[in-house]
Amino acid sequence: MDESTATTESGAFRPPGERWTPISPKLAIAHRLSLTLFILVPVAAAVVFAILGWQLAAIATAAATVVVFVWAWWLIGRRVRSYGYAERADDLLVVRGIMFRRLVVVPYGRMQLVDLNAGPIDRLLGLATVQLHTAAATTDATIPGLPPEEAASLRDRLAARGEQRSAGL
Amino acid sequence: MTTPDPTGVGTPGATEPRHTHPLTPLAHAAQVLPVVVAAIFFAGGANVGTRVLIGLAAAVVLGLVIATISxxxxxxxxxxxxxxxxxxxxxxxxxHNHQKLPLSRVQSVEVNEPFWARLFGLAELIVEVAGTGESRVVLRFLGRQDAHDLRNEVLARAAGLEASTPAAPEQVLNTVPASQLLLSLLIRANTLLLxxxxxxLLTTAFATGGLGALSLALVTGGVPLFSVLGEFLRLYGFTVASSPDGLRIRKGLTTTVANTVPPGRVHAVGFVSGPVWRRLGWVRVLVDLGGNPGSGDRNAQGSTVLLPVTTWPEALEVVQRVLPGVDLSAPEFIGVPERARWRAPLQRRRIGVQMTDRAFISQRGWLNQWLTVVPHGRVQSARVTRGPWERALGLASLHIDTVPGPVHALVPHMEEAAARRVLESELDLAGAARSADGPQRWMRDS
Known part of the structure; x- marks a missing residue:
């Protein structure tokens, strides 16, 4: 299911008439890389069981690992596609999640800080994360998986609008 | 103190450097007394004389070290x-450390009398200004009268008045009688149940002679007893007074605290009442305060209590002082659909939201019922969330984010489309309130 065409959405999260920008599908590569590294632990366990001659345990572990791996692989794709952001006249909208869907709206006048981060895997793949902070700790507006140029220009646009509309606390 | 004087007219002159009270080292050293009691109590050997000796030795050594450093x-x-x-x-x-606090940006001035300092007639003065980093000074300790005089002097200088200006007159709005406070703490549903x-447990222990139940009863009875006692000591003698520089709050039995809440720092107000309190028409009023979050350390929890227990009319009267013009009398709330009972059968009828011209008002909760008020101009951001249950029912929850504090403005399990509609109208109202407020210089850097 492609969330960007989202026919199941009744309008609370992505009502028509807003220009939504998806994030880079390369974020899925980064997440799948972490998944692959993580899955090596049960794989190693299965190998150890096989060497010890515990056939049943080895097969059960391997089967469970494969199921989890395939499911997580598929889920990562959906999760990344579920992200989106929209710049409106007075605020920024960020939407994400499938099972736990959420929409965050941050008025430009309330932004205190715009962060631009890129970890080692992110840099390798050419990705960056933009995070918005307000005086509320619960704001939680993070846009991962942006191409660095897009992230930098987004940050600059947000900072400029924030400066214009800043209203103190 | 919320009106800095940019022109600096009437700036009073400089003063000579002063020390804190000479008894300060002794007051610090006196804090080892509980250690001594513990040492006497826990030191091995049945001989009482030995225990007292060990305790005294510990007291002298520790006391001397602390007194010297201090x-x-x-x-x-x-x-x-x-x-x-x-x-x-x-x-x-x-x-060497040098601090410089611009008094024109004072956020709060607090006089505390910690228990050990009180024994010596001492108090500490805490001055906070807007800004990050070293924005807070603790003068520990001063004579009690000296601390109060200095507090007035700081406030007077902050307002650009003569240093000797007498304290602004205050009018007591509400005092919480000790009996009402104690009763209110004892009859909270969870305390009562425990x-x-x-x-x-005690009855069964005595009836059956089993000691297991007895030790369990010590925990189930002891824990709430201690928490009631702690809260009683912290909130004893709670007094709210109104003065030109904001609301003055005084509280505490062993350690007393006197602080000022400027109206501009209140970002959200929450009224909360449990099932037993509601029978008596009682309510607690909590606030989210802007300024320097997390700097209230020891008294952080207490300083967000605007009124520990009071009746609704009295609560509304005090809240009018911090959120002037906010009308809480409108009866119609936008509710949640019938099908929300599959997600929240008990609190469904209670959930509601309304937007007046000044504030976002929401209510929720079944056992502990909340009524939260956020002025439109204080909304930081907004969220709509939907979990799997809500998704199946076509529901979504609306959150209004404010500065960190105990008040959470939240409307759970709304009709999905309605959640978005309310969100958009709130954003419009918040935007309008922001531009009407204009930039608030004195808060800018916090």
Missing amino acids: YLQWQRFTFWFDDSADLRVDSGVLQ FILSGV
Whole structure:
């Protein structure tokens, strides 16, 4: 299911008439890389069981690992596609999640800080994360998986609008 | 104090550097007394004389060490006002430290009397200004009267008045009688249930002669007893008074606290009442305060209580002072659909939201019922969330984010489309309120 065409959405999260920008599908590569590294632990366990001659345990572990791996692989794709952001006249909208869907709206006048981060895997793949902070700790507006140029220009646009509309606390 | 004087007219002159009270090292050293009691109590050997000796030795050694360190610090600690309305502090034994607090940006001035300092007739003064980093000065300790005088002087200088200006007149709005406070703490539903449980356990313990139930009763009865006692000591003698520089709050039995809440720092107000309290028409009022989050350390929890227990009319009267013009009398709330009962059968009828011209008002909760008020101009951001249950029912929850604090403005399980509609109207109202407020310089850097 492609969330960007989202026919199941009744309008609370992505009502028509807003220009939504998806994030880079390369974020899925980064997440799948972490998944692959993580899955090596049960794989190693299965190998150890096989060497010890515990056939049943080895097969059960391997089967469970494969199921989890395939499911997580598929889920990562959906999760990344579920992200989106929209710049409106007075605020920024960020939407994400499938099972736990959420929409965050941050008025430009309330932004205190715009962060631009890129970890080692992110840099390798050419990705960056933009995070918005307000005086509320619960704001939680993070846009991962942006191409660095897009992230930098987004940050600059947000900072400029924030400066214009800043209203103190 | 919310109206800084940018022109600096009437800035009073500089003062000579001053020390804190000479008894300060002794007051610090006195804090080892509980250690002594513990040492006497826990030191092995049945001989009482030995225990007392060990305790005294521990007291002398520890007391001397602390008194010496504290004396050296006291010697180096001086404070004064310079001629440009700043409070300056020089301190540090090994590493020299200099602090300069611009009084025109004062956020709060607090006089505390910690228990050990009180024994010596001492108090501490805490001055906070807007800004990050070293925005807070603790003068520990001053004579009680001296601390109150200095507090007035700081507030007067902050307003650009003569240093000797008497304290702004205050009008007491509400005092919480000790009996009402104690009763209110004892009859909270969870406390009450634990006490009943302990009673049942004790009865069974005595009836059956089993000691397992007895030790369990000690926990189920002891924990709530201690929390009631702690809260009672902290909130004893709670007094709210109104003065030109904001609401003045005084509280505490062993450690007393006197602080000022400028109206501009209140970002959200929450009224909460449990099932037993509601029978009596009682309510607690909590606030989210802007400014320097997390700097209230020891009293952080207490300082967000605007009224520990009161009746609704009295609560509304005090809230009118911090959120002037907010109307809480409108009866119609936008509710949640019938099908929300599959997600929240008990609180469904209680959930509601309304937007007046000044504030976002929401209510929720079944056992502990909340009514939260956020002025439109204080909304930081907004969220709509939907979990799997809500998704199946076509529901979504609306959250209004405010500065960190105990109040959470939240409307759970709304009709999905309605959640978005309310969100958009709130954003419009918040935007309009922001532009009407204009930039607030004195809060800008916090």
